[in-house]
Amino acid sequence: MADTDILETQTAAASSVAGIDQSVGDFKYDVKYDFDAGTGLSERTIRYISDVKKEAPWIREFRLNALKTFLAKPLPTHWATRDLENLNFDKIRYYLSQGTKPKRTWDEVPADIKKTFERLGIPEQERKFLAGVEAQFDSEAAYSNIKEVVSKQGVIFVNSSEALRTHPEIFRKWFGKVIPTGDNKFSALNSAVFSGGSFIYVPPGVKVAHPLQAYFRINAENFGQFERTLIIVDEGSELTYMEGCTAPKFSTSTLHSAVVELVALKGAKIQYITVQNWAPNVYNLVTKRGLAHEEAEIKWIDCNIGSRLTMKYPGVVLKGRKSRGEVLSIALANDGQHQDTGAKMVHAADETTSSIVAKSISVGQGRSTYRGLVHIPRRLKGCKNNTECDALLINTNSRTDTYPAITVRGQQHAVQHEASVSKVSEEMIFYMQSRGLTEAQAMSLAVNGFVNDLVRQFPMEYSVELKRLIDLEMESSVG
Amino acid sequence: MAETGKSACAPQNLSALRYPTSEIQMSALPDIQTAAPTGAFTPDVFASHLAGLGHLPQWWLDRKREAWNRFSALPLPQRTDELWRFSSVQGIRLERAHLSAVPGQALALRPTPLDFAQSASLTFTNNRALPAGSLPSDLREKGVIFCPLEEALTQHADLFRQHFMAQPVNLGSEKFAALNAALTTSGAFLYVPRGVEIAPPFVAAHVASGEGAAVFPHTIVVLEDNAKAILVESFSSPESSPASGHFAAGQNDLFAGPGSQLTYVGAQDWSRDALAFQLNSTVVQRDARVLSLNIHLGGRQSRHESHSRLQGPGAHSEMLALTVAHGAQEFDQRTLQSHQAPHTSSNLLYKNALLDQARTIFSGLIIVDPDAQKTDAYQSNRNLLLSDDAEANSLPGLEIQANDVRCSHGATSSHVDEEQMFYLESRGIPPVVARELLVFGFFEEVLNKLENEELHATLRELIQTKFKHQTP
Numbered sequence: 001m002a003d004t005d006i007l008e009t010q011t012a013a014a015s016s017v018a019g020i021d022q023s024v025g026d027f028k029y030d031v032k033y034d035f036d037a038g039t040g041l042s043e044r045t046i047r048y049i050s051d052v053k054k055e056a057p058w059i060r061e062f063r064l065n066a067l068k069t070f071l072a073k074p075l076p077t078h079w080a081t082r083d084l085e086n087l088n089f090d091k092i093r094y095y096l097s098q099g100t101k102p103k104r105t106w107d108e109v110p111a112d113i114k115k116t117f118e119r120l121g122i123p124e125q126e127r128k129f130l131a132g133v134e135a136q137f138d139s140e141a142a143y144s145n146i147k148e149v150v151s152k153q154g155v156i157f158v159n160s161s162e163a164l165r166t167h168p169e170i171f172r173k174w175f176g177k178v179i180p181t182g183d184n185k186f187s188a189l190n191s192a193v194f195s196g197g198s199f200i201y202v203p204p205g206v207k208v209a210h211p212l213q214a215y216f217r218i219n220a221e222n223f224g225q226f227e228r229t230l231i232i233v234d235e236g237s238e239l240t241y242m243e244g245c246t247a248p249k250f251s252t253s254t255l256h257s258a259v260v261e262l263v264a265l266k267g268a269k270i271q272y273i274t275v276q277n278w279a280p281n282v283y284n285l286v287t288k289r290g291l292a293h294e295e296a297e298i299k300w301i302d303c304n305i306g307s308r309l310t311m312k313y314p315g316v317v318l319k320g321r322k323s324r325g326e327v328l329s330i331a332l333a334n335d336g337q338h339q340d341t342g343a344k345m346v347h348a349a350d351e352t353t354s355s356i357v358a359k360s361i362s363v364g365q366g367r368s369t370y371r372g373l374v375h376i377p378r379r380l381k382g383c384k385n386n387t388e389c390d391a392l393l394i395n396t397n398s399r400t401d402t403y404p405a406i407t408v409r410g411q412q413h414a415v416q417h418e419a420s421v422s423k424v425s426e427e428m429i430f431y432m433q434s435r436g437l438t439e440a441q442a443m444s445l446a447v448n449g450f451v452n453d454l455v456r457q458f459p460m461e462y463s464v465e466l467k468r469l470i471d472l473e474m475e476s477s478v479g
Numbered sequence: 480m481a482e483t484g485k486s487a488c489a490p491q492n493l494s495a496l497r498y499p500t501s502e503i504q505m506s507a508l509p510d511i512q513t514a515a516p517t518g519a520f521t522p523d524v525f526a527s528h529l530a531g532l533g534h535l536p537q538w539w540l541d542r543k544r545e546a547w548n549r550f551s552a553l554p555l556p557q558r559t560d561e562l563w564r565f566s567s568v569q570g571i572r573l574e575r576a577h578l579s580a581v582p583g584q585a586l587a588l589r590p591t592p593l594d595f596a597q598s599a600s601l602t603f604t605n606n607r608a609l610p611a612g613s614l615p616s617d618l619r620e621k622g623v624i625f626c627p628l629e630e631a632l633t634q635h636a637d638l639f640r641q642h643f644m645a646q647p648v649n650l651g652s653e654k655f656a657a658l659n660a661a662l663t664t665s666g667a668f669l670y671v672p673r674g675v676e677i678a679p680p681f682v683a684a685h686v687a688s689g690e691g692a693a694v695f696p697h698t699i700v701v702l703e704d705n706a707k708a709i710l711v712e713s714f715s716s717p718e719s720s721p722a723s724g725h726f727a728a729g730q731n732d733l734f735a736g737p738g739s740q741l742t743y744v745g746a747q748d749w750s751r752d753a754l755a756f757q758l759n760s761t762v763v764q765r766d767a768r769v770l771s772l773n774i775h776l777g778g779r780q781s782r783h784e785s786h787s788r789l790q791g792p793g794a795h796s797e798m799l800a801l802t803v804a805h806g807a808q809e810f811d812q813r814t815l816q817s818h819q820a821p822h823t824s825s826n827l828l829y830k831n832a833l834l835d836q837a838r839t840i841f842s843g844l845i846i847v848d849p850d851a852q853k854t855d856a857y858q859s860n861r862n863l864l865l866s867d868d869a870e871a872n873s874l875p876g877l878e879i880q881a882n883d884v885r886c887s888h889g890a891t892s893s894h895v896d897e898e899q900m901f902y903l904e905s906r907g908i909p910p911v912v913a914r915e916l917l918v919f920g921f922f923e924e925v926l927n928k929l930e931n932e933e934l935h936a937t938l939r940e941l942i943q944t945k946f947k948h949q950t951p
Contacts, residue, residue, distance in 0.1 A: 056561040079561045378868060393882035397849060402877040405564070408892035409871075420887035421879045 010049035021475040025246025025277060026085055026220055029112045039222070043067065046192055048093045053161050053195070064182045066191035081338060083309050086282055094193045095262070095293035096141045098159055101183040102134070102144035111169040120246065122215050129461060130209035136227060137217050139195040145325070146212070151443055153255045154203040160228045163199030170201055178261035178291045178317070186475075187287040188325040189399050190226045190259040197227030197258065200241065204234040211273075211387055211459065214257075218247035224255040230243045231261070231266040233268040242273040243460070246306075249279040253308065256282055262290035262298055266320065269297045275462060276359075277306040278468075280336055286309040289344070292352075294320030301458060304331045304339050307378075307470060313371060316385075317345030318352035333366030333398075334473055342371035343387075358389045359451050363473060368428075372404040374415060381412035389419035392450050394443070394474075424450075444462065444474040517551050518573020519693075520658065528578060528662060534565075538640070539632055546660035553654035562651030565840045565872040571754065572778045576693035576726030578606070578662065587803050593682060593713065595933035599625050603665035605692050607938035618677065624670035625681055626761050628697055631668035634734065638670060642699050642732050646760045648802035650784040650813045655728045655756040659695045663730075663921045666682065669710055676707035680744075680934060684713045685729070686747035688751065692716075693726040700731070702739035702767075709742040709931060714757075715777070725753035727778075732760050735767035737791065742770045746941060749777035751806065758784045763823075765791025770928065774938060775802040775810050782811040789816070789823035798827040799925050804837030804869070814843040816856055824855040826862050828923055832918055832946070833869035842874035849880040858888040863895070863921050919943060 008288040037048045046067055075084045090256070103109045106123050117123065117135050126133045132146035141159040155165060163171045198214045199293040201276050218225050233239050247254060256278060270290065278284050282322040283425070290298035298315035315323025327343035345354035362369035370389045391400035402419045424446040432442035447470050448455075455463045515589045525547050529540060534755060555571060556563040598618060602939040603607040608627035618625070630640045648768035665754045700710050716725055735741045736945035749755050755778040763769050771782060780918060786795040816825040840861040862871035872889040895917050903913035922942055929935045 078559060285729065357501040378870070391877075391879070393879065393884075396882050397880070398853070398882055399880045400877070401879070402875070402888070404873070404875060404890070405891065406873040406890055407565070407870065409860065409869065410867045411869065411894040412867070413889075413892065413894075414865075415892045417873065417875065417890040418887070419875070419877060419889075420876060421884060423884075 003332065018156055020247065022426065025120065026249050026279060028248035029116055031098070031112050031219055033096045033220075034099060035095065035097045036095065039093050040090045041067070041092070041094055041193070045094050049193060049195060052095070052097070053100055055116075055164065059164060062176070063192050066188050068118040070185060070188035070192055071183045071184070073186060073188060073235050075132045077351055080311060081309065081340065083205065083215070083338065088257060091222055093220065093222055094224050094226070095195060096220050096223060097138060097140040098142070100140055102141040102159060102162070103388070106143060107371070109143050111138050116217060117143070117215070118301055120215065120217070125213070125461070129210060129379050130213050131375070132212045134159055134198050134214045135217070136196045136214065138220055138223060141196055150208060152393060153206045155206060155208060156199065156201040158199050160197045160199050160230065161195065163230070167199070167201070169355070170232065171199060171230065175230055176260065177290050178263065179259050179287050183287060186257045186285040186383040187259050189227060190257050190287070193224070194226045194228035194259065196225075196346045197229040198228070198231070198241075200231040200239065202233045202239050205236045207238040208240070210244050213242045213244070215300075216243065216245040218254055218256065221250045222254070224257065227258045229258065229260040231270065231272075232263045233265065235265045235414050236267045238269040240271040240273065242462070244275050244277070246277055247279045248283055248469070250281050252281065254279070254282045254372070256284045256286070258286045260286070260288040264290060264292045264296035264298050266294045267296060268293070271299045271301065273301040273458065273462065274303060276304045276310065279306060280308050284312065286312040288314040288317045289314065290325070292316055292318050292323035292325060293321060295322045296320060297324045297326070301342070302327065302329045302341065303466065305473075307342065308336065309338045311340045313342040313344050313373070315346065315373075316354065317348060318354065319347045319348050321349045322351045323349065324352070325354040326456060327357075327358070330451050330454055331358075331360040331368045332473060333362050333368040335364040335366060338367045338369070340369040340371060342369075342403055343384055344373040345375070347376045347380060347383045347385070348375075350380055352382045355385070357386040357454060359392070360390075360400060360456060361392045361394065361450065362400050363394045365397055365399075367401070368398040369401040370419070374404070374406045376408045376410070376413050376415065378409040383413045385415045387417040390450070391419070392422045392447065393421065393423050394447075441477050444471045447474055482823055488725070496925070519576050520550070520573060523928045524578060525661060532664075535629065536633065537637065543661050546657045548663055550657035551673065552655055555654065555659065556651065556698070560651065562813070564842070564874065566782070566840075567809055569781060573726070575691050575724040577691050578693055582668070592710065593937055595931070595937050596679045597680040598677055598681050598895070599731040600729075601625070601627060601667045601683045602686065603627070603696060604686040605688055606643070606665045607661075608665060608721070622672040622676045623675060623677065624668065626668055628699075629664060629668040632698070635668070635670070637670065639699070642701050644730070644732060644889060645734075646732070646755060646762060646786070646788060647795045648730075648758055648786075649852075650786060650815055652756055652758055652782065653783055653808070656758055659697055659730045659758070661696040663697040663793040666699070667710070667712075669708065671702050671706040671708045671888045673703040676706045680709035680711045680931065682711045682713070687716045687725045687727060687753070687754045687872055691726070692726040693727070696729040698731040698818070698931055700741060700743065701736070702741050703736045705738040706736065707740040709744070710748070710752065710936070711744045711934065713746045713748070713946065714755070715716075715748045716753065720921070723750040725750050727753060727755040727757070729755070729757045731758070734762045734787070735764060735769045737765040737767060739767045741767070742929070742931070743772070744938070745931065746938065747775050747777055747781065747783075748941070749781070749785065749800050751779060752780070753778040756779040759786065761785070761787045761796060763787065763789050763791075763794040765798050766793035767791070768795045769795070770797040770799070771924065772799040772929065774942065775812075776942070779806065780809045780811070782813070784813045787817065787825060789818050789820060791820050792822040793821045794820065796825040797928065799823065799928060799947045800829040801922055801942060802831040802923050802944060804831060806840050807836050809838045809840075809926070810888060811840045812842070816843075816845045816858065818845070818851040818854040820846045821851050822853045823851065825857070827858040828925055829860045830921060831860075831871060832865060832921060833862060833871055834865045838864070838870045838872070840872045840874070842876070843888070843889070844876040844878060845886055847879045847881050847884055847886060850854060852878040852881050852883040854881065854884040854886065856884070856886045860890040861921075862892040863918065864892060865895070865918070915947070918946065
């Protein structure tokens with residue numbers, strides 16, 4: 001693997017925190033893969049993946065059944081965009097890796113892959129503020145490490161393939177329980193070909209002080225990344241998890257279809273932060289759901305900037321009494337992009353509460369969509385939901401949609417939904433321009449103000465970079 | 480033109496229209512998925528329907544044939560249809576209904592007279608217009624037309640053809656719109672010429688009577704430039720028998736020309752076992768204002784679709800609805816506010832009070848076209864849940880393709896406010912009365928938007944009676 005050529009599609013701007021600046025991710029190194037499942041999807045592909053990973057028979061069965069479900073399910077175009085029809089499942093490469101065992105130190109990581117992550121600033125961040133990092137390159141994690149003080153607390157942080165080997169008992173107990181294979185066509189696809197992703201277990205009473213981070217990188221063309229993440233936080237524990245993602249810009253489409261399952265046991269708290277900045281040729285079709293037990297709290301902070309089409313509705317099943325679910329969502333859709341995002345809150349116990357705050361910005365011909373579901377079935381009492389969706393339209397031809405679905409049964413609940421659509425006020429822009437700002441600067445400031453109350457809830461390093469990215473996106477949007 | 484009633488269909492061979500009862504008994508009713516999509520409305524039924532209409536113009540019969548073919552070709556709604564999300568589609572069965580014979584006594588049936596001053600009224604029982612008095616001479620002199628459908632299509636053919644189903648139905652019930660067009664023989668046609676303003680409401684009352692009676696009301700209102708009028712449409716059944724099996728597929732085309740002001744009230748109080756569809760299509764032109772208020776009280780399963788098209792600057796549409804849902808009733812309301820021109824505004828407020836095991840579905844959408852800048856649109860659905868088994872579904876949607884707009888929507892589902900209850904009780908008002916007062920207050924917000932006081936009072940009483948009747 002020494003003979004790597006460096007192919008740079010674009011000179012990137014100064015280094016920044018992972019997963020934020022579009023141009024930072026837009027480069028690619030030519031990498032030789034030792035394992036390649038070839039193009040297209042069949043039982044053979046699945047057997048190949050399973051063999052490479054030396055998996056137990058039950059997991060191989062699970063994959064093969066999932067393939068059947070995937071093939072049987074139609075594309076959900078009766079409600080979703082027809083752009084999905086442009087995906088060609090026979091032209092995708094489903095598995096590419098240089099081996100299944102991640103390295104514990106950056107020195108051991110093959111030079112070509114290491115260069116990618118260094119350029120994205122991952123090792124630097126790890127030193128600065130993270131408790132552990134997993135870096136996935138195409139199908140497998142190239143690097144995975146957790147700080148000693150955290151692992152001494154009994155926290156397990158490995159990639160999903162490793163977890164299957166080393167912790168099958170905990171893994172199997174929760175795997176596929178929050179999101180069953182047949183939940184939707186893409187969760188079935190992921191269940192058939194999944195590879196990589198994180199497995200985290202936090203034992204009872206442990207508060208992990210610093211965030212754990214995973215970084216997902218697609219390097220190969222015509223590739224599909226299908227990571228599978230399972231996080232279990234035991235009674236009274238707390239965890240913050242962050243994920244970032246980038247890919248170089250190819251002329252052909254790339255598919256990213258992850259499944260993320262969270263389990264918060266009694267009194268546990270999970271905060272899951274995503275900053276999605278895929279290249280504009282990536283279909284990002286992700287299923288994310290958490291299961292909150294009694295008095296547990298699950299909070300999704302979901303930020304979508306990149307991709308061609310994102311369909312992602314993080315959800316919480318409020319299974320235990322007094323559990324709480326929260327989704328904070330920011331989406332920015334520029335020319336050629338469709339951010340179809342939202343949230344699902346399924347109340348299944350008394351006195352459960354949920355909150356959804358979604359803000360979207362449509363720039364140029366970009367289209368942002370909020371799609372939400374709030375469900376309160378019968379025989380419950382004291383459930384509350386509050387949903388707010390605000391959309392900002394920058395240009396005359398920008399587009400936004402809102403499609404919530406709210407079901408409430410019984411008279412002991414309080415549910416409210418509000419949505420509004422607006423543009424940046426001309427007076428505000430005029431005022432700022434009269435103070436010497438350019439129109440672009442003024443627009444940027446207004447947009448940053450629009451999302452400010454949400455961005456403030458991000459960890460510092462992320463919020464600073466998000467602001468910078470919005471500046472970048474807005475520069476070209478006016479005039 | 481004032482001579483009404485007699486112009487309705489020639490005597491029909493009524494027994495031939497019935498679906499042979501023996502056949503129904505012999506074969507078990509097929510499952511919804513395998514059932515013929517036309518149910519009891521077989522080609523034979525349609526053929527004999529047409530046979531009875533030989534006196535009507537050929538173009539009308541051709542339109543009916545086209546509509547019939549559309550109806551037969553379209554499938555029944557499926558559970559996976561996005562436009563039927565949350566609807567109990569399994570409850571939509573067309574096997575029981577038939578184009579009813581009109582029993583002798585039914586012909587004389589008139590709905591309880593509505594207690595307010597009226598310009599004129601028309602009554603239709605089982606698709607037939609009852610004899611009505613002539614239109615007051617002052618209205619006739621002004622050029623106002625108010626007559627049954629079949630009279631309009633023969634005597635005012637141009638006007639009629641211009642407006643009859645001029646806008647496509649596109650909120651999911653295309654099949655039932657086609658059925659209505661194929662079988663309709665009843666409904667009112669109201670035309671108000673340029674600059675004519677008429678204060679007292681016009682009334683069109685529809686009655687379904689007899690087991691399995693199927694009715695297809697179709698009403699058209701045309702207001703020319705700067706005209707002003709009110710039309711009240713009522714839908715009712717004399718019998719409260721729990722197994723009436725009534726079927727209704729109604730439709731109306733409301734056209735508000737430039738600068739006109741139209742108030743439309745639909746009061747639906749079909750029998751408790753009815754399956755009912757009512758499809759509203761409203762066109763609002765430059766500087767016109769339309770207020771439509773739909774009151775939903777009756778039916779086992781009732782679907783209402785309302786599409787308002789704002790086609791000229793300054794157009795405004797006020798879309799209101801009140802529902803009292805009890806027992807196992809299901810009310811399914813779908814709305815669309817289409818802003819097709821700049822500087823248009825719309826305001827939707829749909830309120831549902833739910834008791835027992837009732838279900839409601841509100842699915843609304845605001846569409847702002849790419850060049851409809853300066854749109855101001857609002858959409859609000861308020862559900863008042865008054866029992867532990869009632870279920871309210873809300874799907875308030877927006878599709879915005881212009882940036883200089885003010886669009887918002889809100890949906891709430893809640894119970895009677897504890898604090899307000901406490902306040903009333905602290906003033907010595909018994910809990911039962913306090914609750915009733917708060918529920919009536921919930922309805923008043925909508926009814927207050929009516930300018931006509933008498934009409935307001937009549938509708939208030941209709942709703943309150945229904946509500947009191949249902950709560951112990």
